[in-house]
Structure formats: C-alpha cells, structure tokens
Amino acid sequence: MTTLAMARHLGLRLGRGLVRLLACGLLPTALHAATPAVALYYGNALPLSDFRAFDIVVVEPDHAAHPTGNARAQLAPTRFYAYVSVTEVLPARAHYAEIPPAWKFARNKDWQSDVIDQxxxxxxxxxxxxxxxxxWERGYRGFFLDTMDSYRLAAQFDEQAQQDGLVRVIETLHQRFPGIRLILNRGFDIVPRVRDKIEMVAAESLYRGWNARTQRYEDVTPQDRAWLQAQLRTIQQRDGLPVLAIDYAPPHDRALARATAARIAADGFIPWVSDAALSTIGIGSIEPVPRRVLVVYNGAETPSLNYSLAHRFLQMPLNHLGYVVDFADIREGAPPAVGRDRYAGVVTWFTGYVPEDRVAPLARWLQARLDEQMPLLVLGDFGFLLTQSLSERLGIQPVRANGPQRIVHTSPLLGFEADPEPLDGPRFVWNAPQAPSDGAQPLVELRNERDQAFLGGALMPWGGFLANPFVTAEVPxxxxxxxxxxxxxxxQRSLRLPALPVPDATTENGRRMLFAHVDGDGFASRAELAGSPLAADVMRREIIEKYRIPHAISVIEAETAPHGLYPELSPQLEEVARKIFQLPHVEIASHTFSHPFLWDTKVRHGVFGDKSEAAEGLHVPGYTMDLRREIVGSSQYINERLAPPDKKVRILLWSGDTAPNAEALEITERAGLLNMNGGDTSITDNVPTLTEVGPLGITKNGFLQVYAPITNENIYTSLWKGPFYGYQRVLQTFALTESPRRLKPVDIYYHTYSASKRAGLNALHKVYSWAVAQPLHPVFPSEYIYKVQDWHGMAIARDGAGWRIRGNGALRTVRxxxxxxxxxxxxxxxxxxxREGPEGSYVHLTGGDAWLRSGTAAQPAARPSLYEANARLTAWQAEGTSVRFSLQGHAPLEFSLRDAGACQVRADGRALSPLSSSRASGPAARAYRLSHAAADIQVQCPAR
Known part of the structure; x- marks a missing residue:
C-alpha cells in the first residue's frame, strides 16, 4: 500500500492536509506520525539539539545559529525554520534602519514595533x-511568516491592497528561492490564493493565550475559540492544509501544557504549548522526556569536581537510569534556574554546611524549585539550618539529638551494600507532632534513651531526603x-523518574560490546625475557597480532621520538610503532607528549603547592608543559612519522590523573580528536561496591570527557608493584559489571609495560582468551566514544502509543x-x-531515528526479528513476513533470529542452516554463523 493510500485508508483526521504533506515529503512516512511534530523556540539559552525529537523547529534566527556541517547532519531529520515578521518590524532588527519612514503606517504599542504598509x-x-x-545564505530553507494581519492596526487601510501585497510577498519568495517552505501565522483571508505555496497555517491562542498588555496567561473566551476553530477547520477542509495551534501556559505547569496540547490534538490540529516568550521546551504532538538531572555540590569539599562524591558515586546510577548529569558548585552562587521542560529533578549532596554567604541564595533557590514542583532529593546535609518558611514547606524540622540512638525502622531501600548504623548525623522530626507529612514514607527512624523519635530520611511529596550516615558508609x-x-x-522513588526507554552504551544488537586500548607507558622498556627485547615488540608479537579484536594503541612522544628521552632507541621504537599502527584491527591514539600527571593547574598547585614540578610527567629537559604541545603536537608527530598513509590519530588517551580541565578538552575537540580515559571502574570480589564503578564521563564547560569503561592494570597490581599477574582480576570486574546489572562494556585496558614481565603477559593472555570466548560484540574504541557522545544527546519523547527516539545513529540500543x-x-x-536482559529488553535500533512500540507479546509475531548479532546493522528492510538486512562487523559473523523457524535464510545468496547448538537462549531463536565479517542476509518466510 502506498503512503497516500495508507493515509486515506486510515482516515486520518487532517484529511486533505495530511495527504498533501505526505505527498510533498514533509512528514515521516511512519504510521505513528499522523502529523509532523512542530516546536517553536525563540530563546537563546538552550542548545538546538534539545529539540531534535521534533520534525520542524521554528527558531528566532537572531538568537539561534542555524546548524551547519556535521552539527546539521547529526540533528537530521529535524528541520529548522526561521521566524520572520512580514508586516511588523522591531527597531532591533538589522534591516529596520533601511526601511523608508513612509512605509511605516502604524504602531503596535504592545510589542513596540512598526507596521509596514504591504x-x-x-x-x-x-x-x-x-x-x-x-x-537563506545561513542555511534556512523554511520560514515562519508572522504578523500577517497586523496591517489592521492602522487607522486607515485598503483591505484588498494589503492582502494583494501579502500575496506578492509570498510569490516573490517562491520566485527568488526555489524549494522554499512557508508556514503562515494567520493570514486566513489570503490562504486560498497561496495554498499551493505554503505547507501549513498557524494560529495562536485557541484555548490559552498570553496578554502582552497585562502580562498574564489567560483562558480564551468560548466565543473567540469557536470563531478561531471555524477558521482553522475551513482551512483544513477547503484548502487541504494542516493547521498548527500555538497556545501558552506557565513554563512550570507541565500538566496544564499537556492537557492543553491534548485538547488541541483532539480538535485535529497540530499542537504547540509553551511559555509566552517561547523560551522553553513546550509540549506538542510529542512530549520530550527530560533527560537531565542537576546535582548541586560544594566544591570546597573536594580538590575538583572529578573527586566529589556527587560525581564519583551518584553520577553512575543516574547515567544507568538514562539521565545526563549537570553539576553546580554552590561556591559559584545560587544554582541556575532549571525548568521541568529539561530537568527530571534536582539533587543536592553536601557533607556539611555551605559558606555562610551562600545560605540565603540557596534557601531561596530551593524554595523556588519546590514552588515549581521540581522533584528534589537532598543527600547528606541540607547545608544550612532550615528557615521556618522552608521547614514548613518541607514538612520537617531539624533537631539536636543528644545521646546514643537506636534504629527502630529502616526502609527496604537501605542496607544495599552496608547496613545502616546509628552514628552521628543530621536528625529531623515531622512538623506535625507524631504524624508524618501527607504521603511521606520514612526511610530511617531512630529513638534515643529517652524514647524520643528522630528521622534520618524520608520519601516526601516533594521528593525526599537522606541524611548522613545513611547514604554511604566508609570502610574503616x-x-x-x-x-x-x-x-x-x-x-527513582524520590525524583519520581518514569519508566522510559533508556539509551544504553554497553550493548549493541543484544550483545555486550568488547574492545581494547593501550596507554603507551613503558614503550621503551625492556622485557624481562630472553634477549631483553623491547616490551612494545613483545606486546606486538604475543598479544596484538594474536588477538585480533579492535584496539586503540598509543605512544608517548617523549618516549619514542628521536628528540625525546631515548634518542638511541628511537629508530627501534618507531619501527615497532609503525608495525603496530599498520595492523587493520588497530586504530591510532596519542598518549601525549610528556605524559602529564596532573592536568588541571588549580589541582596541581592545590595539591603540590610550590613543588608543582612533582606533578609534571616525564622530565623533558627545557620543556614547560603546554596543552597544545601535549595534545596537538603529539598527534602531529605520530601522523608525520609513525602512521601509515591511510590512518591518522583518532583518539587522545589522557595520562596521569586523567582529569583534564575544560581548556584541554576544548583543544582536543577543536583538533578533531576523540578523547578517553579516567573513571577508574575497578569493582572486584574484594571490593564489591558500586562506588567503584565510574560514570560514562564528565562534562566541563560543554566539552565531554569520555571515561574508559574499565580501569587499567595499575589498580590490580598495586601501581605495578605486584603481584604482576594481578590484572587477571579484571575478570571479576567484567563479571560484576555484567550482573545483576550490565553497567559497562568489556574493555581490556592496560599499559605497554604489562608486556615487560612474564606474569603480566600471562595475565593478558588469560583476559584476552576469556574475552574472545564470550558472545560479545567487538567495536573500535572510537566507535564506543561516538556512542557515549550520542548517549548524551539522544532525545526520547512520548509519541502517541509509542516512543520517539532520535540520536545521530552511533548509539543503537535502548533498554x-x-x-x-x-x-x-x-x-x-x-x-x-x-533480546531479553537482566533489567528488561535490549532493543536493537536500525539507525538514529526510531519509533518504538511495546505491549504484550500474546499474539504471534508478524515476521522474524533480530535476536542478537556481533556486528552492526548497516541496512534493515522489512516487508510482509520477510526481512532483508546487512551486517558489518570486526569478526566472523554470528547472529540469531527470533520467530524464523519456518523461514529460509540466505547470506549473499547462499542458503544457511542454523547451528545445532545455539547460543541464543530466547524462545524460537535460531543462531547462524559465517566465516566472514560482512554479509547481506535475506529471510524469506511463508505467510502467517
């Protein structure tokens, strides 16, 4: 059935308007997309990527830069239209001064603009x-034409002449700019004359509006609404055009915006409900799910954000739940005002009092968040003595609890890795004596020797709080x-986080990902083997050339270069590097010029004081640390002397404390390099705590540092002091980050000097042998980094009966x-x-744009689906009861199909038989294996 026939068959409510949109290619062809999702954003504070779930985004071009180049490609298929005012001009516009005064024949006092004689x-x-x-030169191809009726503000005007002028404007645009797309805001009277030149008509204030004169949100009167509804339905029925209805609601009242959008949609119009300034992410025919959480901390409690409890402990669980974490240091003033359009909640984590001059701003900020019904979780300590008004709002009061205490009640949420102990810490009581706040659930209740009751934490109607020492416990x-x-x-409970498809950077096509990366330290070392060969060459021969999974391997320029520390060894070292970099399963990385130990100048001087040289890396005579030299210079050296002609450095692997500042991250990104390292995930049987599992990365001034999923052998060998076989304990880390939750991919990460000792080599062989025997999905480290970047920008939105998922296509799994x-x-x-997983299902996406529907699986599947694969989908086409797809991987192909029992499976035209002993454990899943890493697969099935 064709798209047009399908639209007619479904009897879609927009009638001829929808059919026309489908014909001109405006809408996605997916069944769920009965209308395009349209948003309007005239602010300048939000990145346009926040609107990527929408099909069309109208922006104020003086506030927002049109995405270009790679940024534009990554936001596809979203199209950005420019707002332009036709009959009114504000004095701030660049072209205002060029307009002859005689053309201005009226004034809009509400908006302080001039009206132009059409x-x-x-x-x-x-x-x-x-x-x-x-x-148009800036890249816009769509335009939202506003103020089409403002000529009526003039004391005298010729209606026909004004409308003729508006028609000439639209005709001129089509003549001058072939392919231009236009949305009219009102202009109802001229629509019949230009309906073949516009794709949509918009109107404001169908149910709720903004009164610019009184600065208030108001309900539209029934009479005005009925008139506007009649106009809009006429445009739909007479002119065959879809209609966009733009309404206004307070930005914090998401429930009102949601209800208003639903009323507009029920009328058959495309809804957009936002604040009066159109400066937030409103609700339209889809509702984006906020994927950000703001965490407020006190930077005085830690040398830097990297070492804070909020980052080290809290960010990983939030990342695993699908949320991007933004941090605010209370020392820098009151945290930013965050709205429920972008943020799912706020967490504060203080271990003591905040600076006195920050107390009042913090109290006001918390009160404002509560007033806006932003979910709030307070960990550790509130940071100050609660004011009376804030205490009343929270429903609790702080009290002094003297003497020994005993715990009389704990929630099942406690005792996760350690039992709660009644140690000293903040205590509270309910505001209403002997009774909790409505809807509150105590987390910890205590009593002292006088049987006085105290509260150590509770889930509250506004969120929740949990005081020290009931959050984490130090191991003595x-x-x-x-x-x-x-x-x-x-x-989940305190912030009331909804169930949603979670972007997942551990898995692709149902299998946990696998890769390896090597820091260049010790490239010049001699191995403790017969003949004292170079450790780097031993690594090449015994490890890299044997285990042909994707690797990123690096060198330190000061170790290998002729102008470095070992000029006499440089010819041999560079030759080994060239041989390694020529291998097809190796991508090239730099481990800097001099291997800095502390990257952040503030941390370096704060820790080492005047002896900052102790924080430097390799001592290169006459060299003073320079970020560009470390990052860009080292990459240029590798590209010019070591890399084969068809390869360049892809990745900068951070050295030392792996905590670069924002400047270093920016230099790396501007140089076109990816970056990785840090995080220090090292959970083991001896230290089985999730506090030893790091997050996906850290963002500083908008620049993302991607963490290595698993730490290197240093942690397992006591900083390479022994036991030198200790890296084999990484297998425990792999197991504990797989179950009961898959938290990380498998990353074999070590230094070149692991090949300098037989015990280190034996450990590597054990780890690699385990990895290649597992049903994993090999990827290059650069591919993983791209997935983490995509994870941070992926949009999830409620869309009808399903979920709209949009990213740039690097990340292909949602949980x-x-x-x-x-x-x-x-x-x-x-x-x-x-494929089933420990926390739900791993869903395999075919690209960067998907609509996911879920429900009960009681009915037989209409056609086969992919159960798992160790390679990337490069194409997927389903038709009727059959499918055709392509796989491209880094190892001989392994894949399994669900519900393909009666189907014929062919690879590149050759019939395949399922394996007799399948790894696939799901119902009706059949496994197949090929000897090569790429294939086109055809699955032909009988009618069902």
Missing part, C-alpha cells in the same frame, strides 16, 4: 532581499565506601524496562528486534 510596490523585493536572503582503614542506600531505587512491556518490532519503525 501595498508598497517595492516591499516584496525588500523583504526577499534584506530579510529572507541573508537567512581503607579508602573505600559502600552504598547504604540503594542508589537506583532511591533516585526497555519490564514495566513497559515487550518490544513490538513489527509495529515499530527503525527497530530490528530485541
């Missing part, structure tokens, strides 16, 4: 040349801590919680299949 013969050319042409005599609270459950049911690939788009 009957002026030269106005259409002026508008096309001075207003639209510069925007060690540097380790354990979670007392279950961080996943505590965050569907069991609460959302079973994935239904046959009634989804951009979904190839799914």
């Amino acid at each position: 009957s002026v013969a030269d106005w259409p050319d002026f508008f096309a040349s001075r207003v639209v042409a510069p925007l 005599g060690t540097e380790f801590s354990h979670w007392v609270a279950d961080p996943f459950a505590l965050l 569907l919680p069991a609460a959302l049911g079973t994935p239904l690939p046959a009634t989804s788009q951009g979904v190839a299949g799914w």
Whole structure:
C-alpha cells in the first residue's frame, strides 16, 4: 500500500492536509506520525539539539545559529525554520534602519514595533532581499511568516491592497528561492490564493493565550475559540492544509501544557504549548522526556569536581537510569534556574554546611524549585539550618539529638551494600507532632534513651531526603565506601523518574560490546625475557597480532621520538610503532607528549603547592608543559612519522590523573580528536561496591570527557608493584559489571609495560582468551566514544502509543524496562528486534531515528526479528513476513533470529542452516554463523 493510500485508508483526521504533506515529503512516512511534530523556540539559552525529537523547529534566527556541517547532519531529520515578521518590524532588527519612514503606517504599542504598509510596490523585493536572503545564505530553507494581519492596526487601510501585497510577498519568495517552505501565522483571508505555496497555517491562542498588555496567561473566551476553530477547520477542509495551534501556559505547569496540547490534538490540529516568550521546551504532538538531572555540590569539599562524591558515586546510577548529569558548585552562587521542560529533578549532596554567604541564595533557590514542583532529593546535609518558611514547606524540622540512638525502622531501600548504623548525623522530626507529612514514607527512624523519635530520611511529596550516615558508609582503614542506600531505587522513588526507554552504551544488537586500548607507558622498556627485547615488540608479537579484536594503541612522544628521552632507541621504537599502527584491527591514539600527571593547574598547585614540578610527567629537559604541545603536537608527530598513509590519530588517551580541565578538552575537540580515559571502574570480589564503578564521563564547560569503561592494570597490581599477574582480576570486574546489572562494556585496558614481565603477559593472555570466548560484540574504541557522545544527546519523547527516539545513529540500543512491556518490532519503525536482559529488553535500533512500540507479546509475531548479532546493522528492510538486512562487523559473523523457524535464510545468496547448538537462549531463536565479517542476509518466510 502506498503512503497516500495508507493515509486515506486510515482516515486520518487532517484529511486533505495530511495527504498533501505526505505527498510533498514533509512528514515521516511512519504510521505513528499522523502529523509532523512542530516546536517553536525563540530563546537563546538552550542548545538546538534539545529539540531534535521534533520534525520542524521554528527558531528566532537572531538568537539561534542555524546548524551547519556535521552539527546539521547529526540533528537530521529535524528541520529548522526561521521566524520572520512580514508586516511588523522591531527597531532591533538589522534591516529596520533601511526601511523608508513612509512605509511605516502604524504602531503596535504592545510589542513596540512598526507596521509596514504591504501595498508598497517595492516591499516584496525588500523583504526577499534584506530579510529572507541573508537567512537563506545561513542555511534556512523554511520560514515562519508572522504578523500577517497586523496591517489592521492602522487607522486607515485598503483591505484588498494589503492582502494583494501579502500575496506578492509570498510569490516573490517562491520566485527568488526555489524549494522554499512557508508556514503562515494567520493570514486566513489570503490562504486560498497561496495554498499551493505554503505547507501549513498557524494560529495562536485557541484555548490559552498570553496578554502582552497585562502580562498574564489567560483562558480564551468560548466565543473567540469557536470563531478561531471555524477558521482553522475551513482551512483544513477547503484548502487541504494542516493547521498548527500555538497556545501558552506557565513554563512550570507541565500538566496544564499537556492537557492543553491534548485538547488541541483532539480538535485535529497540530499542537504547540509553551511559555509566552517561547523560551522553553513546550509540549506538542510529542512530549520530550527530560533527560537531565542537576546535582548541586560544594566544591570546597573536594580538590575538583572529578573527586566529589556527587560525581564519583551518584553520577553512575543516574547515567544507568538514562539521565545526563549537570553539576553546580554552590561556591559559584545560587544554582541556575532549571525548568521541568529539561530537568527530571534536582539533587543536592553536601557533607556539611555551605559558606555562610551562600545560605540565603540557596534557601531561596530551593524554595523556588519546590514552588515549581521540581522533584528534589537532598543527600547528606541540607547545608544550612532550615528557615521556618522552608521547614514548613518541607514538612520537617531539624533537631539536636543528644545521646546514643537506636534504629527502630529502616526502609527496604537501605542496607544495599552496608547496613545502616546509628552514628552521628543530621536528625529531623515531622512538623506535625507524631504524624508524618501527607504521603511521606520514612526511610530511617531512630529513638534515643529517652524514647524520643528522630528521622534520618524520608520519601516526601516533594521528593525526599537522606541524611548522613545513611547514604554511604566508609570502610574503616581503607579508602573505600559502600552504598547504604540503594542508589537506583532511591533516585527513582524520590525524583519520581518514569519508566522510559533508556539509551544504553554497553550493548549493541543484544550483545555486550568488547574492545581494547593501550596507554603507551613503558614503550621503551625492556622485557624481562630472553634477549631483553623491547616490551612494545613483545606486546606486538604475543598479544596484538594474536588477538585480533579492535584496539586503540598509543605512544608517548617523549618516549619514542628521536628528540625525546631515548634518542638511541628511537629508530627501534618507531619501527615497532609503525608495525603496530599498520595492523587493520588497530586504530591510532596519542598518549601525549610528556605524559602529564596532573592536568588541571588549580589541582596541581592545590595539591603540590610550590613543588608543582612533582606533578609534571616525564622530565623533558627545557620543556614547560603546554596543552597544545601535549595534545596537538603529539598527534602531529605520530601522523608525520609513525602512521601509515591511510590512518591518522583518532583518539587522545589522557595520562596521569586523567582529569583534564575544560581548556584541554576544548583543544582536543577543536583538533578533531576523540578523547578517553579516567573513571577508574575497578569493582572486584574484594571490593564489591558500586562506588567503584565510574560514570560514562564528565562534562566541563560543554566539552565531554569520555571515561574508559574499565580501569587499567595499575589498580590490580598495586601501581605495578605486584603481584604482576594481578590484572587477571579484571575478570571479576567484567563479571560484576555484567550482573545483576550490565553497567559497562568489556574493555581490556592496560599499559605497554604489562608486556615487560612474564606474569603480566600471562595475565593478558588469560583476559584476552576469556574475552574472545564470550558472545560479545567487538567495536573500535572510537566507535564506543561516538556512542557515549550520542548517549548524551539522544532525545526520547512520548509519541502517541509509542516512543520517539532520535540520536545521530552511533548509539543503537535502548533498554526497555519490564514495566513497559515487550518490544513490538513489527509495529515499530527503525527497530530490528530485541533480546531479553537482566533489567528488561535490549532493543536493537536500525539507525538514529526510531519509533518504538511495546505491549504484550500474546499474539504471534508478524515476521522474524533480530535476536542478537556481533556486528552492526548497516541496512534493515522489512516487508510482509520477510526481512532483508546487512551486517558489518570486526569478526566472523554470528547472529540469531527470533520467530524464523519456518523461514529460509540466505547470506549473499547462499542458503544457511542454523547451528545445532545455539547460543541464543530466547524462545524460537535460531543462531547462524559465517566465516566472514560482512554479509547481506535475506529471510524469506511463508505467510502467517
């Protein structure tokens, strides 16, 4: 059935308007997309990527730069239209001064703008040349034409002449700019004359509006609404055009915006409900799910953000739940005002009092968040003595609790890794004596010797709080801590996080990912083997050439270069590097010029004081640390002397404390390099705590550092002091980050000097042998880094009966919680299949744009789906009961199909038989294996 026939068959409510949109290619062809999702954003504070879930985004071009180049490609298929005012001009516009005074024949006092006489013969050319042409040059191909009816503000005007002038403007734009797309805001009277030149008509204030004069949100009167509804339905029925209805609601009242959008949609119009300034992410025919959480901390408690409890302990659980974490240091003033359009909640984590001059701003900020009904979780300590008003709002009061205490009640959310102990810490009581706040659930209740009751934490209607020492507990005599609270459950319950498809950077096509990367330290070392060969050459021969999984391997320029520390060894070292970099399963990385130990100048001087040289890396005579030399210079050296002609350095692997500042991250990104390292995930049987599992990365001033999924052998060998076989304990880390939750991919990460000792080599052989025997999905480290970047920008939105998922296509897995049911690939788009996992289902996406539907799987599947594969999907086409797809991987192909029992499977035209002993454990899943790493697969099935 063709798209047009399908639209007619479904009897879609927009009638001829929808059919026309489908014909001109405006809409996605997916069944769920009955209308395009349209958003308007006239602010300048939000990145346009926040709107990537929408099909069309109208922006104020003086505030937002049109995406270009790679940024534009990554936001596809979203199209950005420029707002332009046709009949009104603000004095701030660049072209205002060029408009002859005689053309201005009225004034809009509400907006302080001038109204232009549309009957002026030269106005259409002026508008096309001075207003639209510069925007066309900037890349805009769609335009939202506003103020179409403002000529009626003039004391005297010729209605027909004004409308004729507006028609000439639209005709001129089509003549001057072939392919231009136009949305009219009102202009109802001229629509019949230009309906073949516009694709949509918009109107404001169908149910709720903004009164610019009184500065208030108001309900539209029934009479005004009925008149506008009649106009809009006429445009739909008479002119065959879709209609966009733009309404306004307070930005914090998401429930009102949601209800208003639903009323507009029920009328058959495309909804957009936002704040009066159109400066937030509103709600339209889809509702983006906020994927950010703001965490507020006190930077005085830690040398830098990297070492804070909020980053080290809290960010990983939030990342695993699908949330991007932004941090705010209370020392820098009151945290930013965050809205519920972008943020799912706020967490504060203080271990003591904040600076006195920050107390009042913090109290006001917390009060504002509570007033806006932003979910709030307070960990550790509030940071100040609660004011009376804030205490009343929270429903609790702080009290002094003297003497020994005993715990009389704990929630199942506690005792996760350590049992709660009644140690000293903040205590509270309910505001209402002997009674908790409505809807509150105590987490910890204590009593003292006088039987006085105290509260150490509770889930509250506004979120929740959990005081020290019930969040984490230090292990005496060690540097380790354990979670007392279950961080996943505590965050979900307190912040009321909804069940949603979670972007997942551990898995692709159902299999856990695998890669290896090597820091260049010790490239010049001699191995303790017969003949004292170079450790780098031993690594090449015994490890890299034997285990042909994807690697990123690096060198330190000061170790290998003729102008470095070992000029006499340089010819041999460089030759080994060239041989390694020529291998097809190796991509090239730099481990800097001099291997800095501390990257952040503030941390370096704060820790070492005047002896900052102790924080430097390799001592290169006459050299003073320079970020560009470390990052860009070392990469240039490798490209010019070591890399084969068809390869360049892809990745900068951070050295030392792996905590670069924002400047270093920016230099790396501007140089076109990816970056990785840091995180220090090292959970083992001896230290089985999730506090030893790092997050995906850290962002500083908008620049992302991607962490290595698993730490290197240093942690397992006591900083290479022994036992030198200790790296084999990484297998424990792999196991503990797989179950009961898959938290990380498998990353074999070590230094070149691991090959300098036989015990180190034996450990590497054990780890590699285990990895290649597992059903994993090999990827290059650069591919993983791209996935983490995509994870941070992926958009999830509620879209009808399913979920709209948009990214740039690097990340291909979302984890569907069991609460959302079973994935239904046959009634989804951009979904190839799914595999059961420990926390729901891993859903396999075919690209960067998908619509996922889930439900019960009681009915037989309409066609086969992909159960798992060790390679990337490069194509997927489903038709009727059969599918055709392509796989491209880094190892001989292994894949399994669900519900393909009666189907014929062919690879590149050759019939395949399923394996007799399949690894696939799911129902009706059949496994296949090929001897090569790429294939086109055809699955022909009988009618069902």
